[in-house]
Amino acid sequence: MESKNKFTVLLLLSCMATIFSTLVLKHKDTLTITTHLKKNTIKIQEDSHLITPIKDSEHFMVSAFIDHRLDGAIRVISIIKRNNLQPLYCVYCTPEHVCETVETEVQIHADHFGFPFHVSDVICKGKNMQSASHVLITTHPTKNSYNLKIDYLLIKNNVVTDNFKYNFTVCISNLFGSYNNILQFAQTMEMYKLLGIQHVVIYKTSSGPDLKKLLKHYESEGLLEIVSWPIDKFLNASSGWNFQEHKGDLHYYGQLVTLNECIYRHMYQSRYVLLNDIDEIIMPYKYSNLQSLMEDLQSADPSKGVFIIENHVFPKTQFEDSGKFKRKEWKNIAGINIMEHIYREPERKNVYNPAKMIVNPRKVEQTSVHSSLMIFGESYHVPFNVCRIVHVREPLQGSLTKEELFIDKRVWDFEKDLIPNVDRTLKLSGLLKDSS
Template sequence: MEKGKVLLSLLIVNIIGILVLVHMNSHTYYIQAPETIKALPPNNKFKIPEASFLITPIKDSKHFMVSAFIDHRLDGVIRVISIINRNSLQPLYCVYCSAEQVCRTVHTEVQIHSDHFSFPYGASDVICKGKHIQNATHVIITTDKKDSADLKIEYLPIKNKAVQETFKFNFTVCISNLFGDYNNVLQFAQTMEMYKLLGVQHVVIYKTGCGPDLEKLLKHYETEGILEIVPWPIDHFLNPASGWNIKHHKGDIQYYGQLVTLNECIYRHMYQSKYVLLNDIDEIIMPYKHTSLPSLMEDLQSAHPSIGVFLIENHIFPKTQFEESGKFKRGEWNNIPGVNIMEHIYREPSRKNIYNPTKMIVNPRKVEQTSVHSSLKNFGGSFHVPFNVCRIVHVRVPLQGHLTKEQLFVDKRVWDFEQELIQIVDQTLKLSGFLKASI
């Protein structure tokens, strides 16, 4: 009897060893499952999450699906951008279905991004590999392979089905997060209009919330066509932190899921945009030796043809220090909420032995995973763009608040655009109802 129990125990251990292989050190774990095939009944339709709701809970887990893409660079696997609870790892299965509603259940490879800043939840990729994946149109991630082809589960449509050689946009700006009561209307209008002058055709914002005045301006830009708002209701599912340092910002996930949205934006625009700019709502990636972003990137890409990630230094322009003549302290903007970037021309000096963080201009087809200040995985390497060629104009609270105005550098690059910028900002503020139109 005892011998039988031992044999049974050994058999169970061997089965578990075959089914689950966990590689925790590499942040990747594999769930091996035999492929199963099941056809849905005729005339049934996939249940798809509403377009306005980008986060879908994975049933019977603490994890979430976000969006799904074919990754042609990795033999056409399905990549599901996900949010994974690192403390609750469990077997996950991939169910992918064709337009004819033939579904297959296969194993998954879960890649938890290395930059999670020690928060319980992290940006992750769930990779699905199997036969006839090229025919798949919809996918789900499930904890139970018996859920295969269950129409009660919400399927994600699979995007990036075809490789494109031409793109709708040359430059897309991805603003990873907008949350709380942020209401900086004037700076946002100036930034948007500056990006138009620099050659940007498309701006994407992942929005959890904002103030009422900014909401009004966002609707104007949406109507105009340059702005795409992606609803990001992360606070409906998790307690998001408002920063990246878990010691100071408590919560489930870093900075309202910033890393998830940055990666989602790259894949969303893989075949829509030639270049993607990854930066914050109060930052302008500003060329200093070129008149526009297209001319900047033409030279950079020509000099570095294999590079897919261009790192741009961030430089602080304290909003507490004002240009002394007051030439841009315009009465028309007095009642517009927010910061007037044209009044802030003083730049903090670089600090010895302290690295200036960077943001990025990327070729999305050469990025596999990204963090905030650099890519985690790419196919072409990265290049640190020299300070005198391009840098970020970041008007915000000072980092070196002890410095006097005389210890700061005068940087009037924004003034090179003053005539056009003032005119189009005024026009935007009138069209969006913040300024009265001239009679």
Template sequence: ATLALTSANHVYVTNKIRFDLIYFHCSITPVNDTKHFMVGAYKEHRLEGSSVRIISIFRRDSVQPLYCVFYCGTHWANGMKAEVQMHSDHFGTCYLVFSPALTHPNQRNKGLADTKLAQNQSFLRIQNLVKREEEKFQFNFTVCWSNLFGDYNNVLQVTQTLEMYKLLGVQHVVVYNTSSGSDLDRLLQSYTQDGFVEVVPWPIGKYMNPSRGWQPSEHGGDIHYYGQLTTLNDCVYRQMYQSRYVLLNDIDEIIAPYQHQTLPQMMDVLQRQNPKAEVFLIENHIFPKSQFEPSGRFELPRWRNVPGINIMAHIYREEPDYRISHPSKMIVRPRAVEQTSVHSVLRNFGQTVKVLPNVCHIIHVRVPLQGGLTKEELHEDKRVWDYERQLVPNVDKALEQAGLLIEGRKE
């Protein structure tokens, strides 16, 4: 089953014209004669009736009436008006970065005489047609990374993060890639070949001017942070019947358990303690990349020519300033999520639980948030070192397989 969105002035009745179906497999598909774009179409099993949800990007100042056209392999379904649900977050940018459309393709017509159709539209394949039970899911834990951009080439940190996630019990990582450096491309290609990483092309710059920073007032742009809200929501729906849990966080963050060895062990306990919980908020903790562990224990010579940050050298953590809003990232059961933002779920079917930081928090190695703190004012946190015995050789192996662990290699 496939569908297309079309504007009102292109819906018509005919039985004489030849229809050219165009199936798009890329991640952003323009809607003809509008400033709108389709991203993904998903069967919605959680609402009454037969519905399809379309993840879309809308320009806020020119929302047009839209109609859905379904082609079901042997027949057309009647064209019908889409019900548009606006995402409340847009951070001051021009484009609504997520706008699901609910449609009801119940009426089917074997003939074309009285079916409303759109000529030369771009059709999307409807995903999630089968509602699988959890015991039949392909993955237990999936990580969704949104929006690589700016020729990002932080190879060493990404490798260490991916190998940490493997040790923590993650089986699948999805990354939406606008642009990455040549070295990171090689690394991701290597992980893609072994099935651990799935790269979704995200050429957002082809269609609009994305904001290149968090603050639109400073960085401008038509859409916030390369369409991050769109990709996060799309990833949730992509994984809805593939993965039991989905982690929503950035590429330089690790959601790490502190009282359990793995994420499955932790989530089994949290789920028993909170049987109705579907969204788990995890505190973000900053590990300043400007502060180094003094012994140089993990400043390994073979890693010196690999571009990127060595997270094992940064063991000092800022204490969050709880006097201000402190952001979290999330572990969610995607079947309970209807609409998400970056730091919280906006619409869901279950309860939300804030996980205590001594149980789990994010290891986020980056520029300091509280830049004036000295090493003595930071907390020592060697959680990554607990996995040293397996982590170091696994990182070596991954870099070697990608052709990036070469002595004397130029940066």
């Protein structure tokens, strides 16, 4: 009996001397592993770096959030290879480095457009998740080597609040290639400010040289947040939306990944989030700004959380006749001058119009580009005369003459402030020389 007690004591001392101990429990068919890690052994992912490979798989982690609408589950926005999904496990850890491991539920979004990789939610449900500070997704539930080399994600949205830093945030899902449309970009950003937007987020893969100067200016001003999105370092990202036509691994440089990430990133930072492209302006027509628009729309029905805005094309090939906005100051600035394009294409019957959205992020679970896939509440199609998108681009109905287009001078209502603000921005960015 004495020998047996000595053996027990030695065994306990041996266990205490190890780096960590693991307790494996089976409860309701869910695997739970409790791990005690040494401090400073977890490599926390930098916030500016969003794409992290999941070891021993073809998948990637992007970012992690507590979802208080799902009883405090952890939602890891991920990129999953749809035809090669193996069991995945969630390791979530407290600031004291006590970790739990649970099986996950993988929700691949429905709108994959045929691409092999697609945005997915990896849902982790377990005890004490709201006290967790970091998480990783792994293919090895009992493997103990992940404490040294694998990047953990910081878990965001730990606290629910209605004290928002911003009223309106614009999420620009992708900036890639050599995009260098300087003038239209500056005009759009300045228009955003006049409409009441305080924050613009751009997920950036690459851009043209002059645009970098403009981006730097807006960053220093505090309006713009640039999120590094080096998706081309990990996958053959498609430059289009249709797999049969454009090929590649992932839809449009991961547009659907970044849109969903942006919604969750601003869940408790912004009252509303606008989901539109870099050459689109969600323009209120019945109101002078977005604040007045949304106060009216929301007061009419507080249950609505997704507001669908019609897209309307202003062909860049059609110019207004007077030339009053063909300014010599902008002659050498690359890009489109939206003030010159006041002719709007008519709506096409029986042709889908790809609308964009203003959303309450706390009422969205999953989104696509032109509609939300899963929401808490209702969506609402905003009438054309109340708000619509001003989209200056290549024509969709190029055969129409100027006489067959509608005149729409809404942008001109802002000329008094817009023009000097654009000039000031271009000068501060070093793109426009001061004539004085």
